[in-house]
Amino acid sequence: xxxxxxxxxxxxxxxxxxxxxxxxxxxxxxxxxxxxxxxxxxxxxxxxxxxxxxxxxxxxxxxxxxxxxxxxxxxxxxxxxxxxxxxxxxxxxxxxxxxxxxxxxxxxxxxxxxxxxxxxxxxxxxxxxxxxxxxxxxxxxxxxxxxxxxxxxxxxxxxxxxxxxxxxxxxxxxxxxxxxxxxxxxxxxxxxxxxxxxxxxxxxxxxxxxxxxxxxxxxxxxxxxxxxxxxxxxxxxxxxxxxxxxxxxxxxxxxxxxxxxxxxxxxxxxxxxxxxxxxxxxxxxxxxxxxxxxxxxxxxxxxxxxx
Amino acid sequence: xxxxxxxxxxxxxxxxxxxxxxxxxxxxxxxxxxxxxxxxxxxxxxxxxxxxxxxxxxxxxxxxxxxxxxxxxxxxxxxxxxxxxxxxxxxxxxxxxxxxxxxxxxxxxxxxxxxxxxxxxxxxxxxxxxxxxxxxxxxxxxxxxxxxxxxxxxxxxxxxxxxxxxxxxxxxxxxxxxxxxxxxxxxxxxxxxxxxxxxxxxxxxxxxxxxxxxxxxxxxxxxxxxxxxxxxxxxxxxxxxxxxxxxxxxxxxxxxxxxxxxxxxxxxxxxxxxxxxxxxxxxxxxxxxxxxxxxxxxxxxxxxxxx
Numbered sequence: 001x002x003x004x005x006x007x008x009x010x011x012x013x014x015x016x017x018x019x020x021x022x023x024x025x026x027x028x029x030x031x032x033x034x035x036x037x038x039x040x041x042x043x044x045x046x047x048x049x050x051x052x053x054x055x056x057x058x059x060x061x062x063x064x065x066x067x068x069x070x071x072x073x074x075x076x077x078x079x080x081x082x083x084x085x086x087x088x089x090x091x092x093x094x095x096x097x098x099x100x101x102x103x104x105x106x107x108x109x110x111x112x113x114x115x116x117x118x119x120x121x122x123x124x125x126x127x128x129x130x131x132x133x134x135x136x137x138x139x140x141x142x143x144x145x146x147x148x149x150x151x152x153x154x155x156x157x158x159x160x161x162x163x164x165x166x167x168x169x170x171x172x173x174x175x176x177x178x179x180x181x182x183x184x185x186x187x188x189x190x191x192x193x194x195x196x197x198x199x200x201x202x203x204x205x206x207x208x209x210x211x212x213x214x215x216x217x218x219x220x221x222x223x224x225x226x227x228x229x230x231x232x233x234x235x236x237x238x239x240x241x242x243x244x245x246x247x248x249x250x251x252x253x254x255x256x257x258x259x260x261x262x263x264x265x266x267x268x269x270x271x272x273x274x275x276x277x278x279x280x281x282x283x284x285x286x287x288x289x290x291x292x293x294x295x296x297x298x299x300x301x302x303x304x305x306x307x
Numbered sequence: 308x309x310x311x312x313x314x315x316x317x318x319x320x321x322x323x324x325x326x327x328x329x330x331x332x333x334x335x336x337x338x339x340x341x342x343x344x345x346x347x348x349x350x351x352x353x354x355x356x357x358x359x360x361x362x363x364x365x366x367x368x369x370x371x372x373x374x375x376x377x378x379x380x381x382x383x384x385x386x387x388x389x390x391x392x393x394x395x396x397x398x399x400x401x402x403x404x405x406x407x408x409x410x411x412x413x414x415x416x417x418x419x420x421x422x423x424x425x426x427x428x429x430x431x432x433x434x435x436x437x438x439x440x441x442x443x444x445x446x447x448x449x450x451x452x453x454x455x456x457x458x459x460x461x462x463x464x465x466x467x468x469x470x471x472x473x474x475x476x477x478x479x480x481x482x483x484x485x486x487x488x489x490x491x492x493x494x495x496x497x498x499x500x501x502x503x504x505x506x507x508x509x510x511x512x513x514x515x516x517x518x519x520x521x522x523x524x525x526x527x528x529x530x531x532x533x534x535x536x537x538x539x540x541x542x543x544x545x546x547x548x549x550x551x552x553x554x555x556x557x558x559x560x561x562x563x564x565x566x567x568x569x570x571x572x573x574x575x576x577x578x579x580x581x582x583x584x585x586x587x588x589x590x591x592x593x594x595x596x597x598x599x600x601x602x603x604x605x606x607x608x609x610x611x612x613x614x
Binding site: 056110146147 | 363
């Protein structure tokens with residue numbers, strides 16, 4: 001966290017464990033979040049990799065309550081609260097504020113395609129006005145490969161002008177450095193914190209003014225990613241980045257969410273972790289064996305997970 | 308409705324009226340649905356044109372209760388109940404069944420892209436199993452330009468084999484006649500009712516075994532569309548189809564949902580109807596004037612709407 005009290009550093013879009021009946025497993029989630037915090041990784045709950053849009057609003061509220069109730073620090077939490085329906089976004093965001101979450105990560109409404117910046121501005125403005133809390137810190141979530149609805153530079157410019165301080169930053173999961181760079185060049189000097197959506201751009205991002213990253217693979221490789229974020233100006237940073245890239249490269253060869261869960265399941269010795277909700281499917285036995293073989297060969301470990 | 312008790316003919320994905328505070332306006336919706344039923348058009352509530360994904364589940368349940376409570380016939384209703392989150396789809400579908408709805412129109416979960424037919428099969432199967440009601444009639448909703456997730460012939464084949472009778476048909480909003488034709492050729496003989504997603508394909512569809520259509524413009528031009536569907540074998544069908552196409556063509560030159568609402572607002576003499584929820588935006592004054600001028604020039608009317 002920065003001097004301003006803003007969330008910085010590395011966050012994990014925490015994968016959501018399910019019971020055999022596909023209901024969310026709050027106890028396993030609490031344990032996983034505690035492990036991540038212990039590795040100096042913050043909690044971007046209810047992100048794309050959390051299967052967040054496969055959860056109902058009630059399920060998300062219940063999980064958030066359980067996490068805070070278990071004593072986990074809400075100031076380290078940046079839950080995803082952007083939904084297709086305005087009342088859902090308002091309800092979830094207000095609840096996150098009530099619990100004291102450090103920020104919220106907000107998808108644009110993603111059902112309608114080809115919508116205008118006017119309509120998106122109006123969506124975010126309505127959420128902000130209805131939540132009506134000056135402590136709110138919104139991080140805009142740009143992930144066009146999945147949402148198909150972009151957070152443009154023009155939209156950010158309007159939102160920052162209308163809601164300075166509340167519009168606090170963005171996660172850029174475009175996978176396009178040019179877009180991350182455009183965010184940084186235009187807004188890093190205006191109190192707008194940019195998180196690349198993968199550690200692939202961690203070092204490059206930090207060197208250009210990013211404040212950390214929010215990355216799928218921070219679910220499984222949290223320690224090394226967090227250490228680079230914290231020590232990039234003193235350690236042999238390029239070598240550390242290359243080591244992160246090798247692990248990321250392995251996961252990128254599999255369907256990401258099932259692969260993350262398979263790794264947690266395998267290295268944590270907990271088969272229950274492999275379950276995903278439809279429309280996703282678990283890795284096949286063959287995929288799982290191949291993933292583990294590749295990770296073992298790379299010397300990958302998940303220290304402290306088992307237990 | 309057919310002899311089998313199945314929903315057939317023309318349905319409208321009924322546009323949802325909002326109050327100035329953007330909350331759903333149940334009274335106006337009841338009036339609109341009554342007008343549509345009076346034109347022999349069924350109620351595909353909570354479709355894409357209903358801004359359904361901009362409504363919370365609670366709002367949809369409340370609206371459905373109000374419609375049935377107002378005495379509208381639930382057997383003429385095919386509400387959209389397919390959500391991103393499995394528990395939401397189950398809850399909404401079970402509620403529609405409890406109310407006696409003639410069917411439900413089901414989107415695939417649409418957040419994750421590139422998902423497998425296995426994952427989609429599992430999604431629909433879980434909904435069917437959890438709702439657990441033999442009266443359930445599911446119409447699969449194929450609208451790849453918006454959902455970006457397709458209902459393939461292979462998926463339908465698997466679902467029909469597993470749940471004959473319950474998997475009752477599809478709405479095809481691909482705008483691709485070849486896809487509609489493939490649905491018809493493969494499944495029309497297996498108790499699977501195909502509705503093209505626009506009256507553009509109404510006559511062509513009926514001639515190849517479709518049972519009607521579910522079309523945005525049935526919100527504004529219900530009578531003529533329903534008359535062609537009912538009388539296509541006896542009237543001068545091609546000429547009627549051409550007349551429908553002219554009106555559809557006008558609406559297609561504007562953002563569809565705001566244009567439908569602008570037309571209802573103008574021809575119904577009720578300015579409140581123009582309101583849309585973000586991320587959509589209303590037509591500009593200029594767009595609205597131009598739309599009305601085009602419709603007037605085409606002799607367009609909405610008989611019986613004003614009142």
